Amino acid sequence: MGIKKDIYSRITIAFAAMVIFSFAILWKIFSIQHMEGAYWRGLADSLTTRYSSIEADRGNIFSSDGHLLATSLPRFEIRFDSHAEGLSSEFFNQNVGSLSQSLANLFGDKTASDYRYELTNARNNRERYHLLKKDISYTQLIKLKEFSIFKEGQYKGGLIVKQMNTRYYPYKELANRTIGYVRKNGAKPVGLEARFDSVLSGIPGQKLEQKISGGNWMPVNDENEIDPQNGKDIITTIDVGIQDVAENALLKTLLKNNADHGCVIVMEVKTGAIKAIANLGRSRDSSYWEKYNYALGEAHEPGSTFKLASMMALLEDGYVKLSDTIDTEHGRKMYFNQTMKDAEDHGESRVTVKKCFAISSNVGVSKLVYNNYFKQPEKYLQHLRSWELDQPVGVDIPGERVPYIKNTNDKLWSRVSLPWMSVGYELNITPIRLLTFYNAVANNGVMVKPYIIQSVKEFGNTVKEYEPLVINPKICSDATLASVKQLLEDVVLEGTAHNLLNPYYSCAGKTGTAQITNDGGGYANKVYQSSFYGYFPAENPIYSVCVIVNAPSNGVYYGSAVAGPVFKEIADNIFSTNLNIHPSVEHDTTQYNPTLPIVKSGFSSDLQYLFHSLNIPFTGDDNGTWWQQTGIQQGVQLASMNETIQQGTVPDVIGMGLRDAIYLLESSGLKVVVQGTGVVKTQSLTAGTKFLKGQIISITLGS
Template structure:
């Protein structure tokens, strides 16, 4: 076979193969249409149409007074199906719509927006995103009135795709306690711990897959609407929370400390009114709420001398010591086996009574007493942990509660020095929440309450679940022991290591704590400082603990670092509390009202008061330049002076009628509760305090 014949043969073979392949294509098409058409049509529907989850609106988180701590705000992304509107509607409205889009977004010209819409309409695209920038609800309402958009989804093709964002009105206030949760449902705080309540039930809706991989919602009768989440109501008080964070931050900045925590709790119930956690930022500049040291594992540390309250409880319960017994501390150094215990005071305290030993926080005295009475049976000492409920976690409502740690006698980690060191707050771990619970129980006459921060789950105005105060131990010690422990705690403030915070207005009871920090197996000169206690000492309403880690500077002890923060917070909370301080802002006594021949109006609008006094013929002297005034009587003359209301602080509404007080306070974004009738006699938040929108202020009328 010559070359020519060979080439012709090959061409004929290739031609035949191509002809066979070409014939197979229509055959395969016909076979698919007839034999497998239903199968592939069904598959196409599942690819191009899907029922997808639609997230529910997340529930709100509220403070105990109704202030909003976290909510979901609706935002919208503007998309469009440009094929939906009729030709006449597009023709009449496209120019004005394009102008409005350009003027609002300021990113493209009107011609560009017009071309985008018209090109998509020409290409029969069923979905385009006009701009990825999200808009608020008010702007969405305005856009709904624009040409073409006013025809809605079916008539104009506009799609306002809802995107919800979590918003905290008080910004960083209690931010770590409020917490967060991400798309993988990992987070912290209330948002994470109560996610099952907050997230609601997801719905489902039919979506169509479009070119480019985007999905467009399609209305369908089988759509399932999502069920919004429930609201979580906390025990927090935003005013107390603000006071606690402000006082803590000031001391952290002054002492250049690593972190600090404050917990303030109501004695009788265990309700947490404030919980603050501030940690130095990684940059070293400023502080933020990055971790909940008050309850978490990282907050579990050697408590130091605040634990001496427990040691005294065990000693007094054994009836082997009295507060006036003497104990010899010598020069402030005492050997337990192979280690030396030292007091903070150089040269020691010499001979002390048990009362003085606690007030001065003598390590040597407390350790000697515990070793003498429990050295032969340390398990008996540690058995009081079960009696007080301090040995196990409380089952706190927020995820991440740290577990207390105490060595067990007879194990490999137990040494001859363990008992004396545990007795003064070393070789053990407690978080601030557990320490506070012990002090709260003493303030509560021995009854230990379970600390809690969530008091209700609600849907609208309907309470779905309520969390009531819970008793952990009816009594952690005998009445006699509790009374003696109260004496000791008051003595610390009156004569001991916290005498710098003694208060003439009300008494504070508490105990300082200073623990050397253990780093790489060695105790350092960095300290974990604390102060735990309650106030007022004679009628306890609030307990509180303040901890500050690694403060810098001279005298970095609990009494110097944490006690002043405790006092500042206590002073301001006491001033706020109308139950503790009912006469704080009383305007005028009944006797003064009876003796005065002048009208008892004490405040109001200057123009209205002037008119009333003129009608009554009462002489007056005015220094008025503001709209609102305060009045006071001098002999037979009514004087008045400005009472400015336009400042960014809590106004003074004392003396005003309820109508005027409501007008002023509600215009400042405050919620108002009131009791009684008549004019405002006192207000729960003092005038001049920092204004926190959505806070609740209580008025007493009379």
């Protein structure tokens, strides 16, 4: 009995001990969770670290002439570790007033008292990562690092600086769609920023961070564990001056004609370097901005500008000569159940092939193609494919549309496809693709690939250079090339682009006016696309240009009236600012004596009076009405200019003063445009050539 009782006692004691121990455990759990929870959670967080990614500085984008098109500007976020290891209460209390006053003076958004309260409150709450200020500049950061407390750094002063980069575009909307963007909000990247993202973005670094209470992550060290490698710079072929002129000229015609959108491309003929690419579309508030890259991403039926390809095929196959004639049937021709029309009745039925192209006769060109290729349409189509008109050019900008040129096996091919394709319908082609074709004509038959990146640089050193790439070394024979060049020049001299003719430089090209199909097919809405493709100067082309204006709606829609003026404004500006385009001036071989004066050419009696009055020895031709200086040896030698001044020809006024030059030119029947001061250095019309009465001559004066 005693043994049994003893066993029960021991069991009771053991059970009681277990119950007490269980209650102790439950109490401790309760205590840790509710009474000491904040402390232990903070301790757990402090033992959690990670490596965070540090964004590299994104590379810059430059124009070919050195202007900054896109760059990254650093912006900073200021945090305060109120319980940094080296920040004592005594040091904080002694200096918080000075720091507060400095912050108030720097930012001006709060009083010194407000900043003091904020900093003190953060310390009282033991905040380790208090947000003090967002989005400050580098200049402000440099000043802030000199303030009391903060100048001690992170460990002694609690200063934590977080850098963020903001992309900045100095020229705002200029070439905005071409330069593009890469955004962090999930928006699809566009332009060069997207295409060269891996080059520009660099390699991220790493920074060790510690998790603190509140779930925030705070840098462990002042320095990065692995420094980021900054992105490389890209140098584009864009010329800021030409780009600005192109955008402004395009904007003028869009506003004037109340058009929906348009684009312009300016390309260097020899290399294919894109010097300007402008895209403007109308927004809901009727303003225009670069919302889509129409030059690459939009493919429409080009209309009459495609006739160049048709004429090249005909000439290359030997089916026509420029002197051949064609009956344009007064601008109307039936092809089965469809009527082909010219824009107007040109007043005569039978014209030469050259004039047919100059006046842009749809009937004439379509008859030439149909009559020669209707039994063998694939032969015509093969020409188009050989010139790669059905392929994208592959320029380094995302979003280029693939052109569409049907073939005879296409389910949409019909018996009227051939004549309509010959004048730019039933096919879709991008502006960049068709300009590449025109550029090849300007470049003596050499087709080069358009490109927009010139080089990639790192720390100022070139790491990659992009060279011009020849796509096709010869698109046609020399004879065909000479003929199509003449066709394009005649369009300006006596055809639909006669409004572009000017006395300063020559140009060549083709106008286009095409109806745009409705969304459901057909052309009932009568919406037009106006265009001009061309190059200048015609005899030695330097730039090729295309201008597309979509849906002009003020009653004027012909390419010559809507797109032509844009081409002219761009060409005028380039000509006036690029001396390489101007005719060369012969070297002055006159020998001068420094003891005798250099005189302007002029009226002989005026010069005689001047020399007699100043007792300057001179010799001159007594029969000359106008004299020019030929040298200075024993005296001033003067020769007659009578032979260079003949009725009906342009006088030679180089070397004359303004008064004499104007008198002589205007008395000959010319209208004078003057630039500069001094003596006449150049004249736009060659001396001795014939001219029309009232024709404009430009003279440039200089010292």
